[in-house]
Amino acid sequence: MNDDSTNAWRMPSAPRGGSVRLSGRFWPTLRDAPADAEAVSHKLMVRAGLIRQLASGLYSFLPFGLRSLQRVTAIIREEMDRIGAQELQLPIMQPAEIWEATGRYGLDEQFRLEDRGGRAMVLGMTHEEIITWHAAREIRSYRDLPQSWYQFQTKLRDEPRPKSGILRVREFTMKDSYSMDTDEAGLARSYDAHAAAYARIFDRCGIVWYMVESDVGMMGGMGAHEFMAPSPAGEDTIARSPSGAYAANIELATSIAVEPEFGPIPDTPQAFDTPGIGTIEQLSAFTGLAPVRLCKSVVVVSDDGPVMALIRGEHTLHEKKLSHVIGRHRPAQPDEIRGWFGASPGSLGPVGVEGVRIVADTTIATGHYVTGANRDGEHLRGVVLGRDFVAEVADIRNVLPGEGCPVSGEPLDLEPVIEIGNIFKLGTKYSVPLGATYLSADGHEQPIIMGSYGIGPARVLAAAIEQRHDEAGIIWPKALAPFDIHMVLVGDATSPQAAFADQLFDQLSDAGFEVLLDDRPGTKPGEKFVEAELLGCPIRVTIGKRTLPDGPLEVQVRSGRERHEVPLEGAAAAIVELWGQLP
């Protein structure tokens, strides 16, 4: 991104918290992280006095943490406004009947309650229903479109398992926006505008991110992308080619799998004894064939009965991909399997199976494989799809690292990531059931074509910390730090250096910086330094007895902890310049 707001420092247009003298302020830091904190961002945010936990998945933002959160939201707001979206605010508590209209009432994650009159209410986990309800009442004509509306609002989700501090919580603020267009071309424009805004937002936040293809689920297949920040703490995985030609959530990633040397195809499957062989590893060792030459038969139970899924030996079954083919399903129990196939799970195969749906991975469609014979201790070699059995063919395998990129052929990398944003082409999923229609130019009533777009500001902070920290603490990107400059005063309030620090504090503040001046009396210098590094503001300035009367002034850049010495004369200007040079 060449946006000058990324690198050059300038007075932000959004209001910010201003400079602060630390003495008397509320900033509780911790020497040790709580024992139940696991993720780096969780530990550091608690230790650095940014957040505190109230209960599982419920966190309070403390003053300094709130400052960073407000910096993220200010950036998001600027970029949403820039693409012409309008901010509004929708209720958190909502009548259940609106959710009944879209079939989303009663989801496991939904918090439900009743008002005193016994009316069923929900706490909003997202706001598609509500925005569409309003659109249905206010949008009448194609002349009213397109629209993009957004808000920052609390979402409540009864997560089965909150975790990793602020990364997976039950209550959080989301920036959610919704686009309304007359047709798919308009949706594509709104979608692209959001994608571009998101790129600017995450660039300005100074984090590493990818835009990846994501699963549309049952949304109608109109397209969706996720914005992912690479981090070991991430809960999602993406497959990505090194050049960036292709990037997709593992849930829908495809690959060019290895093509093995099959050798001559036998005329007919040949049975052979495999006593005690029940796993791919054992079968590979026993036959001397690599796992790519073997076929795994995995049995699941769908709503319509048992299904046999076939994948190659080196792969694992991707249950989400399979569910796109057969719908909801669960793993079969061993005794169920013996009842249907007459053999144990380790000896199953597709040949001779009748009355059971068979889904084969695309890799199985070529070549011939070793499969189970549906008799314990016996396998078949030379099994060919189409000749020896019939099956539906679909991509149902997990992508493996190193497999070919479907676009460029490069070896794919698999990377854990934190989802920080997503964009969805909803189409008419909500506008039809809620009756959100407009009258077209030729007088026909048409459903509004919608998109929805989310960002989790707190996740952006956590991702930044996951990506940028060292053993001493956080290394904030310039745009997200609670303060730009952290001044450490060594000396008491009556010392000459205190007077000098006051003067510099005012100069830097007047120059547009947000400055934290650590003027706490009776706090040891070492403690101030340690806490400054824990908090991680981009620049630290130390004023002590060494500073006066002739300088130099010590300025430390948090990233890399390199020290600069600047003359007292024109110190503020020198710091402004140093700031401009920081990435």
Place this chain on the structure above:
RNA sequence: CGGGACGUGGCGCAGCCUGGUAGCGCACCGGCUUUGGGUGCCGGGGGUCGCCGGUUCGAAUCCGGCCGUCCCGACCA
């Protein structure tokens, strides 16, 4: 929902196995000391040992139930 672990002062932990009336470090308060990398010394305050019940003369400790929190997996519009 399945598996695992933990719950003792604000934070980190010991004590539990082998029951006898609670301890350490940090933090906090007072004093002296120190003043450029969590200073040193002295003296203090603070804990129904998650909750309920049981066993026992006596329970932080043993037994049962419940609650809470974290981790792995499942789930995730």
